Amino acid sequence: MRLNDSSSSKTYPSPPIIFEKSQLQTLIDLLQQLGYTVVGPTIRDGAIIYDTIASLNDLPQGVVDEQGPGTYRLREGKPGAYFQYTVGPQAWKKFLHPPQLQLWKANRTNGDVHIELEKEPPPRYAFLGVRACELAAIHIYDRVFAQGPYVDPYYLARRQGTFIVAVNCTRAGNTCFCASMNTGPAVNEGADIVLTELEDAFLAWAGTDRGRPLLESLEHREASPEEIAQAQRLVQEAASHMGRSVDTSDVHDLLLNNLEHPLWEEVAKRCLTCTNCTMVCPTCFCFTIEDVTDLAGTEAARVRKWDSCFSMEFTYVNGFFIRRSAAARYRQWLTHKFAGWVDQFGTFGCVGCGRCITWCPVGIDVTEEIAKLRQQAITNA
Numbered sequence: 250m251r252l253n254d255s256s257s258s259k260t261y262p263s264p265p266i267i268f269e270k271s272q273l274q275t276l277i278d279l280l281q282q283l284g285y286t287v288v289g290p291t292i293r294d295g296a297i298i299y300d301t302i303a304s305l306n307d308l309p310q311g312v313v314d315e316q317g318p319g320t321y322r323l324r325e326g327k328p329g330a331y332f333q334y335t336v337g338p339q340a341w342k343k344f345l346h347p348p349q350l351q352l353w354k355a356n357r358t359n360g361d362v363h364i365e366l367e368k369e370p371p372p373r374y375a376f377l378g379v380r381a382c383e384l385a386a387i388h389i390y391d392r393v394f395a396q397g398p399y400v401d402p403y404y405l406a407r408r409q410g411t412f413i414v415a416v417n418c419t420r421a422g423n424t425c426f427c428a429s430m431n432t433g434p435a436v437n438e439g440a441d442i443v444l445t446e447l448e449d450a451f452l453a454w455a456g457t458d459r460g461r462p463l464l465e466s467l468e469h470r471e472a473s474p475e476e477i478a479q480a481q482r483l484v485q486e487a488a489s490h491m492g493r494s495v496d497t498s499d500v501h502d503l504l505l506n507n508l509e510h511p512l513w514e515e516v517a518k519r520c521l522t523c524t525n526c527t528m529v530c531p532t533c534f535c536f537t538i539e540d541v542t543d544l545a546g547t548e549a550a551r552v553r554k555w556d557s558c559f560s561m562e563f564t565y566v567n568g569f570f571i572r573r574s575a576a577a578r579y580r581q582w583l584t585h586k587f588a589g590w591v592d593q594f595g596t597f598g599c600v601g602c603g604r605c606i607t608w609c610p611v612g613i614d615v616t617e618e619i620a621k622l623r624q625q626a627i628t629n630a
Contacts (some may be wrong), residue, residue, distance in 0.1 A: 265454040267476060268469040270329070273451065274305050276414070276442075279463055280375040285412055288344060289377035290334070297337035299344075302377065308381040309334055316424045316492075316603065318612030332378055332446050335422035336602050340531035341383055344374050345390060345407050352538075354550040371406040379415040379440065381433030382425075382600040386531035387413075389438055392594045393534055399488060412459070415440035419483035423492035424603030426616055430497065435488040445480040452480045493616045495605060496623070501591050503623055504584045517576035519611045524557035526605035526613075527582065532598050535563065558582050563584050583615065 280287050281303075289302040292309050302308065313326030314334040326333045355364045379387070386410075394404035418427075418434035428434030436443045441460035445452040452472050455461035472480075527533040537556040542549045556563050558581050564572040572578050590598030599615070606614050 263427055265452050265472045265477060266464060266469040266481075267447075267450050267472045268464075268467045270331070270512055271305075272467045272469070273331070275467055276463060277302070277304070277377070279466055280377075280412060283375050283412075284429070285375035287375045290332075290337070292323070296321065297323070297334050297572045298339045299337075299341065299376075299378075305331070308378075313420070314422065316422045316607040318424070318606050318614050319609055320612075321607050325381065326627065329449070330446060332416045332444075333420055335418065335420065335425055336380060336383065336604060338604065338608055339527050340529065340602075340604070341376055341379065342390065342531055342534070343385060344372070344376075345411070346385070346394070346534060348555045350403060350597070351551045352551045352553055357547045367403075367446060371403075371410055373410040373412075375412040375414065377414045377504075379413050379436075380418055380602075381415070381436045382427040382602040383531055384413065384415055384439050385427075385430075385432035385600045386602070389532045389594065389596060389598065389600070390534065392596065398447060399617050401473070413440040414442045414444065414454075417443065417445040417484050418487045419446060421487045421490045421492060422603060423481075424614075425491050425601065426493035426495055426603060427601035428488045429494040430597060430599060430601035435484045445483065447476065447479060447483075452476055493601075493606070493614070495616045495619055497597065498585070499623075500619060501588045503619070503626060504588045507622055507626055508580065508584070510625070512618070512625060513576040513580045516575060516579050516613065516618060519613055520534055520559075520575050520579050521576055521610060522559045522561075522575050523610060524559045525608050527557040527559060528555070529604040529608045531600060531602060531604070532586075533557070537563070563579075582592070583618065586615075587619070588612040 251617045277287050287302055288299055289307070290297050291300050291302055292312065293300070296310050297314060303439050308331045310331055311326055312323055312334060313329045314337070315322045315324060316335065351367060353364055353366050355362055390404070393409065393410060394401040415436040417436055421434065438456060439455045441455070442464060443454055443456055453464055455464050526537070535556045535558055536553050539552050539554060540549060541552060559578050561570055561573070564570045564578070572581055586598040590596065607614070
């Protein structure tokens, strides 16, 4: 990965430390002093989203989310808990791979055309509250945009300047299936700091050399063996209470061997091709390029925007649409996540966060569709 060594080096303190929850504000302040824009979970319009935060008051304290196919609600949770929720509708890709990015603009004055490239330095973000599945999604983005012969300089610049404070999940949601995707709920590597929320404190360890001095700056003490065991038990309990699961052992061949299965047409009868699943997905990265001009014809710009394989226009090639039906587009999305992605990047394109299930207006469940395809394939064999 073409990233700074500090973002991928593994140095773990022994033993982990404990700091009081009030010290989380000190950590936020230290990150701001280092020039980071701290982004974390906050409540807006009845959902937990990611936005700039300045204090602990911005975090969703004492709030838990209830999710199901096509449903999402917030309710009161355990008082004093900051990270009792699972994941909301937004993914961190919003900051690393923005929904809209101007690549260049041009101005015409007296017949002369002047082209200006983006001059603003990339923002330096500190992500607070990154879950294991989301961290796995960021690592997938690293493979897509920062590895191989074609590196995206816009992504790379943002990614290199990002500091990650991850949080282990101690509660699983009804649509979560990260355990079966081997992406959570425990954070193992790739974060600068990893937290586990206990009753009145955080257990923490540093994952990189730049995370260690920040933890040492906090008022802390060494974690006791009982506290370490408690943190591990909480994460293990979350792993055992996943709301969903998917068998990945044969899913690659299962999908590619059933491209003409009638199940795709059955799903298409419900699918609205609304693109919600791809917008909330933390790993979907499709985009399009648009050239825009003003009415006077004196200014023009080239803009990169998110797109979706569920959009008819996205399938337009050489004068016609190559995936005209909803069945073809849903098949493309699912087979790419669980088969094509493996062939391209050596990993699944799904991290089991469950967002596509929760935010599908008609509640299509990817785990159910894979299970039905497997069962029907076995029955018809």
